[in-house]
Amino acid sequence: MSTPRPIVTIDDPDDPRLADFRALIDADVRPDRRGIVIAEGVNVVDRLLRSPYRARAILGVPGKLAALAPTLTAAPDVAVYEVDKWLLSDVVGFRVTRGVLASADRPAPVSPASVVGGGGRFVVLEGLNDFENLGSLFRNAAAFGLNGVLLDRRCADPLYRRSVRVSMGHVFSMPFAVLDDPWPQSMSVFAEADVPVLAMTPRAAAGSVFEADVRASWAVLLGAEGPGLSEQALAAASEWRRIPMSDGVDSLNVATAGAVAFAALSVGRVFGEPNAG
């Protein structure tokens, strides 16, 4: 095992080595402008360092860097900067409660076919522009062992800081790709891979997701809370499925609906054995 880089202590807020982390509130609303992904907190940074993403730098207070020590040893090429909590918040531009951040290069986008081509279990999102719901969906997709997330062009960026955080860092290990316009025609990638698309909708014409056929491959199609799926997306789906719920209640949060659907389609199929732990 290589020796990790020594940790560099910085006490000048204008130090140019802090550039990746400067004024995050302003800079990272459009991360595509900079191509830099930010991870926050020990667990998320740890997951970044164990992922295929190329980490650039880590910035944190001593206690949090100590908590990351085992992972840092395995990532010898990453610059590690130690600062006190005041300097950290000063540089970042808001109070950093999690005590450590990492920056990483944004990887090149991959094609939907490369994600979906081999079949498996997927979620497809239409118009999901809420960063936190998007992050939660990645977390839930990881929890149920999905093979990838597909997004239409109107979805938010899963690599935006808040999505990364809410995903608990699972965006770094869960394959994802953007389905280009024209949407929903671009969902044809699923038909080509023989993966049926199950649109989640409360409509009465939809059968219960708990009564769907047992299949090795499927894609759950979800729309944003409120508007739900467009007519075009519903028409392009292989079938419609609903979560059996009480009448008169708003639908579930979209990420929660995803979790229930993933569970329903996995029951007694994929996860036969208890988890360890």
Added chain:
Amino acid sequence: MSTPRPIVTIDDPDDPRLADFRALIDADVRPDRRGIVIAEGVNVVDRLLRSPYRARAILGVPGKLAALAPTLTAAPDVAVYEVDKWLLSDVVGFRVTRGVLASADRPAPVSPASVVGGGGRFVVLEGLNDFENLGSLFRNAAAFGLNGVLLDRRCADPLYRRSVRVSMGHVFSMPFAVLDDPWPQSMSVFAEADVPVLAMTPRAAAGSVFEADVRASWAVLLGAEGPGLSEQALAAASEWRRIPMSDGVDSLNVATAGAVAFAALSVGRVFGEPNAG
């Protein structure tokens, strides 16, 4: 149908009739000090007005009050104050994006036995001190038609403003009660009502929640994210159940785990028919 009170326009931020809504950030961290419950947004205020809660006053901008007009007609005793959006934010102490608030009296607490005594389907929460997770759990409990929520003394207040908002106002219609200390002995109310308590835990000794016996009555027991359930609570449960998930992934968000468990225990049992809509 009675005529609703006329809407009163207020343009003085110091008007004493605005007392319920003043400086909410400071005042409502401990709503038990004031006994006033705050609802935010058209949908949540609407749900409050249709609930058994006694509304005190409504404060909003003209457009949002107009959206509530049908419900206001049915609630003629409630004072309605119209302000512009600047005054609204000025009084409340933060920028009110939802444009309308309502205040209501906090109802007298009810006993656990009065909620649980007749049997049914429940969720029991241990140490859940996150307002948003708590609100989400109420929303999910309502979605799956549960009969009540039981809280240990360390749980957050479901009637705190942020819980109310995240619950989408379902706290107003979902019965809940606090299980006193000594906890978890106070869970004996379930045994007395012949309601088995299913503790959700990732432990290998737990069977899948999807393989639990079909029952008309059950209570799902959930702990806070991170610590999970205490040994004492686990020992007091009737049985242990897990959600089948991938290894190496943090457990689901507690409210999401609740939704999956409620769905699993309801499949093909309670909700045989599709929803309308």
